Amino acid sequence: MTIHRSSTTTIFWPLGLTQKSGFCYGWRRPACCVAGVLDTETEEDAARVLESACTAPAWRALRDSCEGKPEILAYCEYDARKDKLRIVSWKTQPTLILYHRHPLSSLRFYAFDTTLFAPLPLVTANNSPSNAYLDSQTRDFTRPSRPGLESAFNQTTLNQFNASKLLEAVITDSSARMLPATAAILFSISALTTLLAQPIHTLSRIIKSTGKVPVTPLSSLSDLCAVVQQIDVRITQAEYFVTEIPHLRNRGESDITNYAARYTSFFNTIWTILNDITFGMAFGTFLIENASPLAEITNTLLHKYLIHDLIYTLLWLDSWPAGLKLNTELSQFYSHMFVSLVRLWEKGLGQVTPHTAGIIYVLGVMSTLGGMSLAISAVMDLVAISTVHIYTCYFFTGLIYHRMLKTAGSLWNLFRGKRYNVLRNRVDSWEYDMDQLLFGTILFTLLAFLFPTVLVYYALFAISRFAILLLLASMEFLLALVNHFPLFALMLSVKDPWRLPGGVYFLPKSFKGKKGKTNTHLVIENQAVPLSLLFFQYMELSKILARHYNPLRLAWCLLKGEYLGGISRYEMRYSNTGTSRAPAT
Template structure:
């Protein structure tokens, strides 16, 4: 029992955010062993499920028969219960979390600092884990004797988090050493490819679009305006990249040093670096999207006017309406003008929309890697292969040979789908957000394509902490 091996009719929920009532009932076995031994299982009033539950409780408690009066159950993990964070470290972590959750004025009501940077988001994740683990350890120490299933889930989550952080630091330190040793050649490659793909290739494509490509006759004046404007933005950004090029070796060296905090920190810094180096493309995409979406709205309104309709905002419907001849004449002229200008706007919008899609795909890969390293069920997976009895998913009987033959209850381990429940949730959210159909709808409707909100692909540590406080 000290190793948390027990029989259970129901699968063990590994989501520690679940309510305590959702866990299989495993009573205080050390205190109830004698009471369980005195139960009359031949009583017809004792229903089958209830009888089976009591039988399993007695089987779970039977190994304690010889030690129940002398030795208490294990008190749980002792690594963090014997050591505690100093007040200064705890205050520092809370200060960092406060900065990460600081609201940004004039941007949005719910926009915080961590929403703009993957690095700050990762600091927020690690800070919440650092504050939660000691509290979770104390809950484990008190709860293990009262409810074994609940304590087992807390135990697995506790050590899974520790293993993930340790492995993250080991991998990050090794990869960070590679970055520090090769910072100069990597800086040259980064500078070259940034200038080539972000500045030069985009400039050449703009010139190609302005010269009526494949016989597509665009509006000359409007096309020249877009071409010169976007080329000017690209040239300004190219000068910025050229100015920061001498500092890139030190930046890569700094990223390598941050690898001592884990590989997830390197991935977060790479994601922020990608956002910075492609800032001109994002600005051009933002401008072209605003123009494109505005033209779609104007075309829709003028088309309704052209066919004698009007949008009723209060009733959210389109009603028939009688326009004056002057209104119809002016609307028809404007509709014709906007229609002939629309292909030029569409071509330049599609250019930067495709660039944005490529950047979003890189962000999606980095976000997937971050979610994988932050929430991979490493400890539970190892237990699944090494000691399945600690992950009960049901009970089955095995005929044991020998005089006399007997039926021995065995645990059926929880399925892998339940072990990887976090990754199934994350994959569901990622597949919905980055669905090709959704991205295509965004492109057609002129909706800004943004990376998935990072809080939606991370484990809710705040909810777990609130649940932990309620269970204390």
């Protein structure tokens, strides 16, 4: 075996190996990258040592990402007198660009992909062209064909940087692995998770089946009950734990990039749950110790805003407020019917009022055992239950208001000599008889005089419904904050930005030699991931909330009498792992 002479003018060299002689090994493609230096007597011995290292299990998992096995590149010689490194077998001495080789347990790595900790569907939908567009682009014969230019400094090169320290380690010890120091925890609980895997999967199927039980023709139990969905979130996270721990313990068949992302996501989920339980214990203790005074405050607020103020407003509307002349009979019908409904609800609420302290106590126990998220979910369900009478009034007033708008639209077509064609789904011209026009005029007169009364009562309950929806939306956002806050990733971005790479850049650095001589080299440094990417969940949730609760859209829905519903809870729910590289949960 002989070392080929090379005309390469630039090579990537590990930082800290510029003062060592021996046979340098690494990769020639896509760029010349040196992984380390072997201090052997002959080139054949160096090749034999390298070939033996390439059979280690830890290296076989990284071979594909590095595009092949490493090879002996050249013999380098360090001149201590001149403090200079020279490639003996190369005619042209190359320029060295230095890169970092991190300890195996640090989980530091290089990466170009800044979307490593964002969900793939989200990023692909916003930043990448669709597959159909890419396919049509390749088949476009009108585009001039140009030879593809591929950069030698690409992700494969970064994978070689990331694998160089592991390759050096397996040369000395074939059982070396790229495991963090905290992996001992995973070793200790791996057997326990294996025993719990089957019970957790069984419990998950039971909970998911329970959540799919239909409550209404269009809704299931999980759609209406926030507590059921929060329990489903927790059991899904438990399934994620028992499936992810064996991979993290055994190192898996993946490179450092994927492993570090999954490791960060795993412990981010653990930290989020621990903080949820911590805040939940504090909040639960507060509720348990102050159940009686909180019950008095709650009862006062419920009776004031949900009973007395609502009845007062209905009676006020029935008395022609501010000179607003409503239809007397219809207003009395509306007022008496809704007041009777509210008083009926007040009787039901009176049966629950003596037990409010007990409910708050149970809520405190749920918060202590299940965390802050379970308490928030329970409060959301209690708010929804305590405002059922407002929802019922809104539903009936909205139904009548919407029907009157439809009738007004039909009468408008009548006066214009038009008729809606159901078969063709369009408005056509039509000639009406005198009796039809007279009957339409009578209906329009009745509609015109009754519409203001319907509108006033509809506006009252629509505004009340809108305020309740805003309260529930705020708690939904708070619940998403508790469930998916990137606490561990945020800590890493401050403590060790190398664990969350957001790209690379070249930084010129000066190094002092043994005799005070200064040498300047380019060093490849890591760029920290932007905080906006760590908080992508909440940016997207803010967009979803702003789109659903857009004032113009809500005002248009109110004017048209369309149903004003809350946002689907599944639109507020993200992957429990917090990363796209982890398995979907």
